[in-house]
Amino acid sequence: MSEGAWGIAVRGLTKTFGPVAAVTDLSFDVAPGTVTGFLGPNGAGKTTTMRMVLGLVAPTSGTATIGGKRYADLPNPTATVGAVLDGSGFHPDHTALDHLRVYARMGRHGRARVTQVADLTGVSAFAGRKTRTLSTGMRQRLNLATALLGDPRVLLLDEPSNGLDPEGIAWLRRFLRELAVEGRTVLVSSHVLGEIEQMADRVVVIRDGHLVATAKVTELYGKAAVLVRSPRADQLKACLTVSAEILQPGVLRIHDMTTAEVAAAAAARDIPLHEITIERPTLEQAFLHLTGGRR
Numbered sequence: 001m002s003e004g005a006w007g008i009a010v011r012g013l014t015k016t017f018g019p020v021a022a023v024t025d026l027s028f029d030v031a032p033g034t035v036t037g038f039l040g041p042n043g044a045g046k047t048t049t050m051r052m053v054l055g056l057v058a059p060t061s062g063t064a065t066i067g068g069k070r071y072a073d074l075p076n077p078t079a080t081v082g083a084v085l086d087g088s089g090f091h092p093d094h095t096a097l098d099h100l101r102v103y104a105r106m107g108r109h110g111r112a113r114v115t116q117v118a119d120l121t122g123v124s125a126f127a128g129r130k131t132r133t134l135s136t137g138m139r140q141r142l143n144l145a146t147a148l149l150g151d152p153r154v155l156l157l158d159e160p161s162n163g164l165d166p167e168g169i170a171w172l173r174r175f176l177r178e179l180a181v182e183g184r185t186v187l188v189s190s191h192v193l194g195e196i197e198q199m200a201d202r203v204v205v206i207r208d209g210h211l212v213a214t215a216k217v218t219e220l221y222g223k224a225a226v227l228v229r230s231p232r233a234d235q236l237k238a239c240l241t242v243s244a245e246i247l248q249p250g251v252l253r254i255h256d257m258t259t260a261e262v263a264a265a266a267a268a269r270d271i272p273l274h275e276i277t278i279e280r281p282t283l284e285q286a287f288l289h290l291t292g293g294r295r
């Protein structure tokens with residue numbers, strides 16, 4: 001099967017736990033070669049969806065496949081799919097290195113691979129420490145190293161940046177991007193929208209178990225506006241044919257024009273501009289809009 005075939009396809013996926021509808025008729029695709037963000041407020045159904053993709057929770061109805069197969073039907077699942085889910089068990093008295101060795105043995109991955117993933121993820125720096133002494137960020141790196149043991153084509157990461165410091169988050173971002181550039185399929189959930197904004201190419205947004213949107217990250221922003229600071233902002237506004245509003249004396253927000261067009265319009269009328277910037281809505285604003293204001 002070619003590299004390009006290892007996408008994730010979710011179709012009509014539904015899961016109810018007794019009276020709780022955790023996921024309802026969810027359909028989306030995650031393409032190889034991309035980092036896809038999986039966004040939703042707490043309890044939206046992200047973890048349940050990921051667990052269904054991994055065959056850890058049986059769907060009430062619908063399907064989740066990887067490269068066209070259910071996880072259980074994959075010939076060599078740990079070499080195909082790596083996952084970081086909450087609550088991965090660490091033996092408290094094992095060192096980080098012991099942990100990797102145990103998982104490498106279970107998945108029949110060589111010892112050399114243990115050293116490789118430890119180096120790749122920064123685990124080497126604390127390889128000899130007992131897992132019970134590790135910080136949350138270190139545990140995240142160890143989880144990621146474990147997920148990478150089988151050199152998987154598909155990675156599912158549930159809140160992998162939890163507990164990472166800003167440097168760790170920047171590292172994770174670069175790391176996931178490199179994995180995607182290699183043609184891998186990367187699905188990463190988060191409720192920290194600023195991180196997904198930086199990390200992902202596309203986003204799948206869910207709320208209350210329902211799909212809200214799938215889009216490129218850039219499409220979620222909506223249209224940017226131009227902010228201008230000028231002592232003659234009123235006059236500039238008066239001569240524009242597009243919509244614009246004065247935000248405070250001397251500050252004008254202009255829609256549907258580029259910065260170059262605004263600068264040209266001001267120059268044509270000798271209106272001085274002290275500042276001109278693009279005002280781009282944050283992904284958080286886009287997300288709140290999409291989810292009806294619920295976090």
Ligand SMILES: Nc1ncnc2c1ncn2[C@@H]1O[C@H](COP(=O)(O)OP(=O)(O)OP(=O)(O)O)[C@@H](O)[C@H]1O
Nearest residue numbers: 017020022040041042043044045046047048049191
């Ligand atoms: N085993 C279970 N039994 C009963 N209800 C469950 C179970 N697992 C999840 N749920 C419920 O399903 C819904 C979705 O939960 P899920 O953990 O998938 O959401 P999430 O988007 O991952 O949330 P968070 O961001 O808080 O981790 C929630 O209402 C949750 O309480």
